[in-house]
Amino acid sequence: MYKKYTTPLLFFICLFCMSQEQPGNREKANVYYNGYEYGKAILLYQKLVDTKNPLLEDMERLAHSSYQVNDYELAVNWYARVVEDPNSAPENLLLYARSLKQIAMYHKAKAVLEQYAAKTGRRDEIALDLAGCDQAIKWLAAPRAYLLVNEEKINTPLSEFGALPIDSTLYYTGEGSSRSARYSWTGNNFLRTYHIPIYGDTQATPSQFKPFNKDNRYHVGPIVGNKSRDTFYVTRTYVGKKGGLHETGKMKYRTNRLELVLYTKEKQEKWKASPFAYNDIEAFSVGHATLDGNGQVLYFVSDRPGSIGGTDIWFCEKNEQGGWGTPQNAGPVINSAKDELFPSISSNGTLYYASNGFIGMGGLDVFKSEGSKSSWSSPENLRHPINSGGDDFALVVANISENGFQGYVSSNRAGGKGGDDIYSFTYPKESMLLILEGTSNEGQGKDRPLAEVSVSLKQKDQKLLAKKVSDGSGTFSFEVEPDREYLLLGQKTKFYSDSLVFYTSGLARHDTLRVDLHLEPLFEEGKKFVLQDIHYDFNKFEIRKDAEAILNELVRIMRENATLRIELSSHTDSRGSDKFNMRLSNQRAESVVEYLVSRGIARDRLQAKGKGESQLLNNCTDTTSCSEEEHQKNRRTEVRVLSF
DSSP, X not given: OGGGOEEEEEOOOOSSTTOOSOOOHHHHHHHHHHTTOHHHHHHHHHHHTOSSSOOHHHHHHHHHHHHHTTOHHHHHHXXXXXXXXXTOOTHHHHHHHHXXXXXXXXXXXXXXXXXXHHHHOOTGGGHHHHHHHHHHHHHHHSOOSOEEEEOTTTOOSSOEEEEEEETTEEEEEEOOSOSSSBOTTTOOBOOEXXXXXXXXXXXXXXXXXXXXXXXXXXXXXXXXEOXXXXXXXXXXXXXXXXXXXXXXXXXXXXXXXXXXXEEEEOGGGOEEEEEOTTOBTTTBOEEEEXXXXXXXXXXXXXXXXXXXXXXXXXXXXXXXXXXXXXOEEOOTTTOOSSBEEXXXXXXXXXXXXXXXXXXXXXXXXXXXXXXXXXXXXXXXXXXXXXXXXXXXXXXXXXXXXXXXXXXXXEEOOTTOSSSSEEEEEEEESSOOOEEEEEEEEESSOTTSBOOSOEEEEEETTSOEEEEEEOOTTSEEEEEEOSSOEEEEEEEOTTEEOEEEEEEOTTOOTTOEEEEEXXXXXXXXXXXXXXXXXXXXXTTOOSOOGGGHHHHXXXXXXXXXXXXOEEEEEEEOOSOSOHHHHHHXXXXXXXXXXXXXXXXXXXXXXXXXXXXXXXXXXXSOOTTSOOOHHHHHHHSEEEEEEEEO
């Protein structure tokens, strides 16, 4: 993305050369942090903040590092503690709100933004953010019928974005996983152009498109090609000495600018590179090109003189000599006071682009507009699920038919595989929707409806599909698709959440499915809850990956109920000696505590206690023959409220 092209010249100055002592955890953590090695910094900051009175700067840096590695839940956990510190700067409230948006907590984000406005008086500065929260709440409650799929075959823990389907091949920009051509300050690869077959060979893996990647001094991508595929317009970013030099504290970095390079196909599959006539990398950026359907108008992004905001969409018209005429601004309808990026023109002439200058869900949102050159209709936000609380950009329509359309979009939203991921999407003109109707209840009684419960509809992999709040009678409804597996989650402050999995197989069009959620109140001392599906490997006490989602929900409850203190007790089945089971259950209870602490919960709010086989729920004792399912009922982790 445009924001990626910032390359440090020097990321730290030696702090330790005057001492022969081994640097401590804080010094090491700060070196990693200043060097943008956030994953390593997190591990050390977590040790530093595991104290009764952690330093504000350590918590701030842990929160920021968590955000940078896309662990938005962890970022929210730490920003929630940061902003409670009386010395916390007001800017931390903005960072907290941004983190909350990433996990679709728009009600809370709006409240935090209001705190910022009250503290600073700068309400105008966040007017778009506040309006965006209101709209996002509405859009999440009624999502559009886009079906998004993470393209796991090409996405990695690094960044992939800017997909371009050409015939049977998908081109895209990515950091890749090879160890060649890295820029030293992060250790990540330079951006390169990759390609992979869209159809046919299911075993194919991505490979670099080498004609555009020959010079190791550049980030390369995104790209666009003309209809005859003999000319490509490639965004390139030189990471050498040109560009503005900036200094922040002990850090120096360069803001490098984008340029467009035209690659023209010659004989024997060779490509000739030539610069776009209107590049000026010492003065401004030019990149993110796209062509109209006839190839007569070239659109691109630039912050050249005459721009309305940070970066605008500009265009050039092809002249009689086959070159490009003088750049013109595409106008104030689609360009804002902030940034417009990644334009693309579909086959029916619709313009899609990303912007953070209009009302949106957070970060960059994707918009569409009809028109051409400098005459456009007002931009329309594509809403959820195309847009999210993160950066959503580089939407391209690949195929339009009478049944709908398909394409690709890039996003760094929560739940992806890496920094930026590529998602394919389909949008059917008609879909066979079913109705899910539900009621949220207090406790197990169906006659005690609970209002204002936040209800999330998710895919089985936890990806959010829709979200709304139950009404005054505790009722809610969603549209769902047939032959799918869903997860429904109900949450409310001062209540333990409830969830259920349901299937829509065997249902006919317009059928209605009815469900109930039961949320137990938390404000009763001594009350116990069993953490469902917290399993351990045989004779092991480490937290398994499949337990993290359940424990993360407990983290959220602890975060939202700041005075809640709990005891976590672990229980075993009867197999094994009493002594062994007591030791194992203690280790398992401590593992849960350590996990919660690592996710930002203060240790003094937690107590661990192993119960061994002392509190069996059935008659499966040492002398009784029981099934594995019966033994499993005894292997559990319980939460007991100590105080609220």
